[in-house]
Amino acid sequence: MKDTFRKSISSLHTWSGLLAGWLLFAIFFTGTYSYFKDEITYWMNPETHKAAPEAADRAVQAEMAIRYLESSLLDAAEWGITFANERTPVLQVGHRERLPMDMKVQDYVRTAMPMTYLDPVTGEHFNPRDTEGGNFLYRFHIELYGLDRATGRAIVGIATMFMFIAIISGVIIHKRIFADFFTFRRKKGLRSWLDAHIFTSVLALPYHLMITYSGLVLVMIYILPFTAQKSAKAFDDHIAMHMRQEQIPLPAEKVPLPDIKAILADAEQRLGREAGSISISNPYSKNTLVTVSPGTGMDIVNGFKGTGSSQRLTYKGPKGRFMGMMNMQASDSAAKISGVLTSLHLARFADTFLRWLFFVSGALGTVMIGTGLIIWVNKKSSVINKSFGRKLVEILNVGGITGLVAATGVHFWVNRLLPVEIAARAQWEIYIFFAAWLVFFLHPLIRIPKNAWKEQLFLAGGLYCLMPVLNAFTSDVNFFSALAGGNSIIMAFDLTVFGLGIIFGYAGWKLHEKQNMLENAFSTAAAGRGN
Numbered sequence: 001m002k003d004t005f006r007k008s009i010s011s012l013h014t015w016s017g018l019l020a021g022w023l024l025f026a027i028f029f030t031g032t033y034s035y036f037k038d039e040i041t042y043w044m045n046p047e048t049h050k051a052a053p054e055a056a057d058r059a060v061q062a063e064m065a066i067r068y069l070e071s072s073l074l075d076a077a078e079w080g081i082t083f084a085n086e087r088t089p090v091l092q093v094g095h096r097e098r099l100p101m102d103m104k105v106q107d108y109v110r111t112a113m114p115m116t117y118l119d120p121v122t123g124e125h126f127n128p129r130d131t132e133g134g135n136f137l138y139r140f141h142i143e144l145y146g147l148d149r150a151t152g153r154a155i156v157g158i159a160t161m162f163m164f165i166a167i168i169s170g171v172i173i174h175k176r177i178f179a180d181f182f183t184f185r186r187k188k189g190l191r192s193w194l195d196a197h198i199f200t201s202v203l204a205l206p207y208h209l210m211i212t213y214s215g216l217v218l219v220m221i222y223i224l225p226f227t228a229q230k231s232a233k234a235f236d237d238h239i240a241m242h243m244r245q246e247q248i249p250l251p252a253e254k255v256p257l258p259d260i261k262a263i264l265a266d267a268e269q270r271l272g273r274e275a276g277s278i279s280i281s282n283p284y285s286k287n288t289l290v291t292v293s294p295g296t297g298m299d300i301v302n303g304f305k306g307t308g309s310s311q312r313l314t315y316k317g318p319k320g321r322f323m324g325m326m327n328m329q330a331s332d333s334a335a336k337i338s339g340v341l342t343s344l345h346l347a348r349f350a351d352t353f354l355r356w357l358f359f360v361s362g363a364l365g366t367v368m369i370g371t372g373l374i375i376w377v378n379k380k381s382s383v384i385n386k387s388f389g390r391k392l393v394e395i396l397n398v399g400g401i402t403g404l405v406a407a408t409g410v411h412f413w414v415n416r417l418l419p420v421e422i423a424a425r426a427q428w429e430i431y432i433f434f435a436a437w438l439v440f441f442l443h444p445l446i447r448i449p450k451n452a453w454k455e456q457l458f459l460a461g462g463l464y465c466l467m468p469v470l471n472a473f474t475s476d477v478n479f480f481s482a483l484a485g486g487n488s489i490i491m492a493f494d495l496t497v498f499g500l501g502i503i504f505g506y507a508g509w510k511l512h513e514k515q516n517m518l519e520n521a522f523s524t525a526a527a528g529r530g531n
Contacts, residue, residue: 013169017372018393020162022400025369027156029404030141032362034134035347035355038087041133043493044415046475048090048117048126055084055091055120058275059261064123065093066260068116079280084120085295086352089489091118130425131415145430150222157219164212166372170201197371200364207361208368214345217338254284258320267292267313270325290315296349370401395444402456403440405504409463410436416474454511461505468494
């Protein structure tokens with residue numbers, strides 16, 4: 001009875017992991033990158049690299065931002081100012097235009113607030129290239145790309161359910177899971193892949209359970225049809241209300257702006273911490289609203305959208321009269337649990353060390369999924385070596401694993417090599433990413449999969465290892481000048497991609513070495529039979 005049960009659970013583990021394996025690999029891979037999406041966006045805007053690493057006082061930054069907004073975006077319905085911080089060392093200013101009342105809500109949703117970058121010390125205006133930066137990887141992770149919000153998140157949610165089932169069933173079927181964790185047998189074929197799969201599974205098992213369950217909870221509303229419709233309507237109603245608020249016409253006589261410097265000082269005193277951003281709605285009117293938000297914090301229970309910050313301060317009118325502090329505390333136990341899960345999954349509250357810990361855990365999860373897909377092919381190699389299903393999985397493994405890794409490397413290179421002045425440049429970066437990924441899926445159809453594995457690993461290794469060189473030729477800040485100037489983001493990025501490139505190249509070399517050993521063994525055996 002136990003053997004039958006374990007066999008059934010083993011089949012459940014195998015097929016739940018296989019059917020959604022390639023999508024899960026992509027979700028984990030892009031999600032792992034997303035922990036540093038702000039840093040990736042900064043790297044992908046080399047025009048901003050020359051900004052001073054030490055930002056000016058926030059009051060000085062606010063004054064520089066206001067001067068820029070008054071000179072170029074005077075008629076905007078809303079201004080946004082995000083201060084330079086350790087993750088994005090540039091001053092960001094944005095605006096939202098006044099929208100026509102007959103504009104559809106869906107069209108409004110697509111109009112994001114355009115951001116402009118300023119030097120946080122000198123106020124110099126940067127003109128960065130058009131790019132989605134790290135936000136593309138984050139959006140791909142959470143809702144795929146090219147699909148509407150609800151459909152993309154529903155697909156991600158279904159894949160996440162498969163992942164959760166695979167994790168639970170995997171724990172059940174491995175009797176010696178923790179004992180095998182301390183055992184790794186090199187050069188043992190399938191046994192080595194199983195050991196790697198178990199090692200990466202157990203080492204970050206609490207993270208895998210947390211990130212999968214929290215992700216499932218976050219997108220569950222898009223899987224259940226009735227709640228999904230209700231959520232979509234609530235979201236549209238919120239957007240429509242926000243849109244109507246922004247239709248306040250420009251005043252006939254402009255009223256002076258409140259003293260932003262004084263507001264900022266008062267807000268930081270009330271918060272007991274530095275401000276992270278300021279929003280100014282309906283500037284130059286009697287109804288001007290100034291909202292001050294703190295930077296990210298460590299409150300994982302009540303943090304807004306996982307930021308770790310739950311407070312917002314509002315000031316109204318030309319005198320900047322304090323209206324109150326909105327403290328978004330969880331209303332009940334269910335809301336607190338939801339807040340914790342959101343914060344843990346997004347990790348926006350986390351400091352640098354904790355985000356690196358999440359990054360390494362996400363990388364282990366990515367390897368866990370990849371080794372699981374490889375194990376299926378190796379298990380079937382002696383049974384159905386020539387079956388269509390095995391060949392299909394083998395081809396999909398190449399494109400879905402090394403293909404995605406190499407295509408992401410291509411994405412970073414295209415960001416620097418594509419002409420800056422080209423129209424719809426950000427979209428072209430994404431189109432080329434998907435075109436490269438498609439080529440890597442087709443590659444094992446032309447070359448045998450074993451050669452395709454090796455060649456794509458070597459390509460990925462070269463792309464990642466040479467990325468610091470690419471940055472040195474296309475940015476004012478290279479690794480050595482970043483080291484001298486204290487630009488930790490460029491240093492960390494260059495070291496990380498170089499390290500990943502070494503790993504990919506080493507994996508390709510080991511595969512090449514193994515193939516040569518097998519070919520030599522076959523040649524020796526054939527020569528012996530000939531004699």
